[in-house]
Amino acid sequence: MQVSWDHLYVAVRMLIADEGYHLGQAAVAAGQDARAAWLELGDGKRVEADLVIGADGIGSAVRKTMLPGDPGPTYTGYFAWRALVPEQLLPPSAADILSDRFAFFHMPGGQALGYTVAGAQGELEPGERRYNAVWYRRTVDLARTLTDKEGRTHPFSLAPGRVSAQAKDALIAAARQLLPAAFADVFAAESQPFAQAIFDMEAPRMADGRLALIGDAAFVARPHTAMGVPKAAGDAMVLALAVERGWTPEARAAFEADRMQAGRAIVGFK
Template identity: 75%
Template structure:
């Protein structure tokens, strides 16, 4: 089957790797011109990720990560209010991305190719790109994230994402840049701080190239913070408002300074030190989104193009892996009406449950 995938992050890569392994002709079109390597931190892998890695022959990826020896909750003064819990490993997002990307030959993975529309007719499906090219296929898969062009084309009346009232400020700091006093508290621990209308958390992850040696790793910190004026928060250095997030290097210096100043006044000092040490903080608005359909004829949706759950669930990559495996199974059954129905029934129920779980976890924040 000739298959075109819009979106080359985890969901798109997972689907492409599985479908190519099954013998299908798969082409992936990713909007980013520079690629996505280096953008991720760590993730808590769920069973779906392990299952997918086994299916593509990359089981070893699940064994590369940093183990948090315990969970701690910080008090406002930076002391440890509580500690305990079993050790937990965070695998490397970057290593997972690269390992899966290696399953796709370069000639089948196209950068700088953003989707703007999709459709179908009696002859098949098509994907239109932002350079005006229209690519025809037997199946078009929308794995193009929260702002999915495939979803908008497939479901023009869909309500789309709903802002929850808060954002996640993020820092991914080389371990060598952390003040020693902060590293002594935070390194190799899963740390939390709870406050009215906010939450901070962090943990140690591998270095950008998978380094596990102390001093060569990175510290990943997230601060969930209520933000009524989303447009102001997502206005970049050039004065342009982004709809969902600002990547590293695009946050305005005045906004970054305000964030650090607020961290000093509101967060325990170890977390404030992390954000002060980050030269390029980035910010992500938190949304809820659930689609009523994931398949319509020769069009399909997976990953964040279909459901966006709050990050508190730690299930975004697992959801993408589950979507990809169910989709590949339906395609290998011939993408018949029955196969599409089974795919939708399974994944719609899972997606709704994860989004609802995220709402419950974030209820105190927005």
């Protein structure tokens, strides 16, 4: 079994009062002066704080503000089709082969893998769980791959429900042709497949005054390293220690030195 992201989100979400969230609003920029730091939201509102932590992922608005000249992420040449299917929707032939197994299929220019995960509410009982499948494929036309059903091109991924019917049909046809039947059945059973492009990224800084970066806002590692969550957790723990020390210049430098070294090592494992 793997981590239930739904369960983890709820557990963390419950630690912060509702007024601490600005739902439905994107953070579009950040800033700072000698008195405070702030986030600018999509509706024009500014939220001030003593410290702004950019944990806003690969497209981080905080990073773009903090490092305006940084080139950002670099596309690696491949992407992933993903499916997350309720276990009861898997055909028995696929469930018998895949459930409770970490399955792999290697092919020229691609790889498929899958494993059982908890249900949406953390369910662990057989039949109540879900199956997570990932199919890595090469493409040079990333813009076409990440164009949604309304014709809008996204920079990094397509969320569930955004894939066009034509792209979904092409995915299933390709899966039937190229993947083992069990994996193809998983993608055929997924009503809302989603896509994730694979990038490399190393930020040259993780702290600047009242701004800090952690997780994929600072370093993006390839999925096969299985280090996205440990990397972000390590960033958060060392950041917390620096904040406890008063976020002094010395504390900031120690945080940055520690996590820059870790991030570079993880991203370097390709």
